[in-house]
Amino acid sequence: MNAPVNPDAFRVGTVPEPDAAPPIIRFAQVGKTYAGRGAQGSVTALSGIDLDVPKGAIVGVIGRSGAGKSTLIRLVNGLERATSGRLLIDGEDVTDLTEAGWRARRRATGMIFQHFNLLSSRTVFDNVALPLEIAGTPKSQIEERVARLLDLVGLADKRERYPAELSGGQKQRVGIARALASEPKVLLCDEATSALDPETTKSILALLKQVNRDLGITILLITHEIPVIKEICDRVAVIEDGRIVEEGDVFSVLTRPRHPTTARFVEAVTGVELPAYLAGRIHAQGQPGDDTVIRITFTGENATAPVISRLSSTIGVDVNILAGRIDAIAGRPFGSLLVSVPTREPELAAVLDALNSLELKAEVIGHVS
Numbered sequence: 001m002n003a004p005v006n007p008d009a010f011r012v013g014t015v016p017e018p019d020a021a022p023p024i025i026r027f028a029q030v031g032k033t034y035a036g037r038g039a040q041g042s043v044t045a046l047s048g049i050d051l052d053v054p055k056g057a058i059v060g061v062i063g064r065s066g067a068g069k070s071t072l073i074r075l076v077n078g079l080e081r082a083t084s085g086r087l088l089i090d091g092e093d094v095t096d097l098t099e100a101g102w103r104a105r106r107r108a109t110g111m112i113f114q115h116f117n118l119l120s121s122r123t124v125f126d127n128v129a130l131p132l133e134i135a136g137t138p139k140s141q142i143e144e145r146v147a148r149l150l151d152l153v154g155l156a157d158k159r160e161r162y163p164a165e166l167s168g169g170q171k172q173r174v175g176i177a178r179a180l181a182s183e184p185k186v187l188l189c190d191e192a193t194s195a196l197d198p199e200t201t202k203s204i205l206a207l208l209k210q211v212n213r214d215l216g217i218t219i220l221l222i223t224h225e226i227p228v229i230k231e232i233c234d235r236v237a238v239i240e241d242g243r244i245v246e247e248g249d250v251f252s253v254l255t256r257p258r259h260p261t262t263a264r265f266v267e268a269v270t271g272v273e274l275p276a277y278l279a280g281r282i283h284a285q286g287q288p289g290d291d292t293v294i295r296i297t298f299t300g301e302n303a304t305a306p307v308i309s310r311l312s313s314t315i316g317v318d319v320n321i322l323a324g325r326i327d328a329i330a331g332r333p334f335g336s337l338l339v340s341v342p343t344r345e346p347e348l349a350a351v352l353d354a355l356n357s358l359e360l361k362a363e364v365i366g367h368v369s
């Protein structure tokens with residue numbers, strides 16, 4: 001177990017409200033084409049990217065493998081250069097920054113990686129101290145700041161350990177402490193939890209949320225996992241084939257996805273399948289005596305009412321729950337339920353009316369005898 005995290009260890013200032021300030025990162029029609037080598041043609045990894053990262057927010061970019069996520073995040077610390085459009089960071093146009101300019105700017109941008117990228121020959125303390133040593137920070141300041149950071153990430157008792165002696169989650173905590181060493185305004189997270197088990201993922205996401213909230217650090221993360229977006233992000237951009245196909249606040253995008261790619265990501269966490277014992281028996285035309293199968297989608301708004309018991313008590317029908325997955329975003333229910341009710345009018349119409357009046361989405365998906 002890690003030592004408890006101390007939120008006061010590194011607290012600075014107050015956290016600005018997302019959306020209240022101009023964006024700390026702005027992509028304006030950004031494109032990136034990798035030049036071809038030898039027989040291989042050029043590859044357009046990003047085109048026409050418009051994306052604002054509000055100061056103080058956690059913004060997630062989700063997409064499948066090869067969609068352009070790594071390219072996008074690498075532009076923000078100058079590891080790649082845009083081939084079209086403009087990139088602004090903290091009000092400065094960095095599109096044409098020289099390498100020397102980027103060296104100075106990178107101190108304002110920390111980054112953590114899927115495979116942690118720690119130096120195996122250095123202790124935990126020395127890994128976190130490295131960016132400070134490179135920047136020529138006096139030894140006494142390094143000692144004080146690294147100690148505070150290790151306290152923040154809950155690893156004060158591991159300072160003399162080597163990376164090989166740590167769990168994956170502990171290694172990522174070292175990565176986070178190292179990324180925060182130069183007191184950045186922005187933290188970039190490149191699939192930071194993809195190598196971790198679900199429990200450890202949760203604890204690392206909680207730490208990132210705490211870093212955002214308590215230190216006021218803006219976070220831009222890339223992931224292929226919707227739970228990461230759901231867990232900590234304020235805003236999400238969905239990327240496919242180098243283009244942003246959907247963008248907005250997490251609740252709206254996840255509960256009302258407009259693009260099929262977003263819908264597929266969301267379906268993976270909230271979609272429910274008809275149980276196998278019913279799937280083969282479902283038919284389109286209902287007969288008296290059948291049961292009608294209804295998919296109820298919870299979109300969060302006005303969906304907190306005790307739906308099932310209300311149907312039973314007000315309409316007098318027995319509602320049978322077949323399958324379901326209900327989650328919550330910002331405390332509001334989100335997910336779907338498959339239920340069956342007797343195929344009998346006028347009760348069936350009343351059930352559908354009642355569900356729709358609760359602003360749930362109710363669709364008949366078939367009938368079973």
Ligand SMILES: Nc1ncnc2c1ncn2[C@@H]1O[C@H](COP(=O)(O)OP(=O)(O)OP(=O)(O)O)[C@@H](O)[C@H]1O
Nearest residue numbers: 034043044045063064065066067068069070071072
């Ligand atoms: N250095 C490079 N040279 C040429 N093509 C590249 C280079 N880096 C990435 N690409 C190509 O650009 C496209 C986007 O790649 P990118 O790594 O940004 O996607 P990704 O969404 O991060 O994928 P993954 O999740 O698999 O890392 C891909 O077609 C990839 O092959």
